[in-house]
Amino acid sequence: MKALQGVEGQVKWVEEPSPTCDVGQIRIRVAAAGLNRADLLQSAGLYPPPPGASQVLGLECSGVVSEVGPGSSWKIGDRVCALLAGGGMAQEVVVDARHALPVPEGLSLLEAAALPEVYSTAWLNLFQLAGLKPGEKVLLHAGASGVGSAAIQLCKAFGSPCWVTVGSSERLEYCQALGAQGGVVRTDGLDSLKSLGPFDVVLDPVGANYVESNLKLLALDGRWVLIGLMGGRKAELDLALVLGKRIQLLGSTLRSRDDQFKADLLSDLGQQVWPLFTERRLSPQLAKTFPIEEAQAAFTELASNQVSGKLVLVIDSSLV
Structure with missing residues (x-):
């Protein structure tokens, strides 16, 4: 063959x-x-x-x-x-x-x-590992990706509003058409997400670049599911925020x-x-x-x- x-x-x-x-x-x-x-x-x-x-x-x-x-x-x-x-x-x-x-x-x-790959990944990490419940708020980094596209649709289908970070305004429009509530273009910074959060679950394929933002944007008892390292593998982690918010950091691979x-x-x-x-x-x-x-x-x-x-x-x- x-x-x-x-x-x-x-x-x-x-x-x-x-x-x-x-x-x-x-x-x-x-x-x-x-x-x-x-x-x-x-x-x-x-x-x-x-x-x-x-x-x-x-x-x-x-x-x-x-x-x-x-x-x-x-x-x-x-x-x-x-x-x-x-x-x-x-x-x-x-x-x-x-x-x-x-x-x-x-x-x-x-x-x-x-x-198979993207829906398995989104379902595993949002619903099985993070235990996403209807009404909980979700932040999806790389929202226009294959996994992001699947995750947006699953969040909508199961009653959890979601927001995204993306690379362009066109990709933000694409995500909103799929069912995302809104989001930000990453080059504009993530600070404006503070008014939309806090978020119960963050699905993160980026890693190091978004560590500080994730900790600030997560809600009490928030779950941060790390599925990739597109933004690097090493970063400082403010453990006081992890402890004070009772944040769960979940590293996840499927393959x-x-x-x-x-x-x-x-x-x-x-x-x-x-x-x-x-x-x-x-x-x-x-x-x-x-x-x-x-x-x-x-x-x-x-x-x-x-x-x-x-x-x-x-x-x-x-x-x-």
Whole structure:
């Protein structure tokens, strides 16, 4: 099979051995794969996959089941999307059958490729870890990103008003159209958020640059969920504010979680979130698609930090 590999900071469509399909697994003929910031880091040699995971890029994909291992209830021909530790940007991928979900009714395989990673991330961190409750106020940094776009919609669907920080006024308008109450353009500073807070939950992929602001903006018993380090890894932390406000700082990653954790997460997602796509209360924010032959252009575009929503690579155009 052919697959996308990161080679010296570039991505290349190369020949790779086909994986074997074992007990409890399914083989997916891949139609499309979502592009995530983790793919950028891996292609640059900065984020190796967990032990035992495929070296091929791609943390999510959509496609058609082409082989079913013993112990799985999926059937050949089922349309699915899957959460992966790697391997999605290939002509086929083998995955734990519990890590796949059906393509929501009414959605295309292209749209479905943009769902698993960002909705899993948003659901895990806001609702499972932070315990977000209806009516609580949320601050989403990088609100126009794939995860941010999913988080805005989930907050709206489950009754929690949210605000965002973004890179431009156009991206702020995009977030408000999705359901955000408002927010700020980061170059204008975060001080104006004080009048909108305090916030019960902060979802933070930025890290060091926003430490001081997060502590000031969080409410009593606030939860700060750190999911990335786009703004650096080291910062001073005023522990008096942490203590006085009883703030919980939660570091969270998904890719390295074990198979059972991911299976439980996908099961919860399938029950709580997936029906909302059919009801049109959630929608994939598919910004742009690229044929796999133009993968480098897609990686370059994502790296520009100008994308609102998700980029998707088309692997097999005959399926979409």
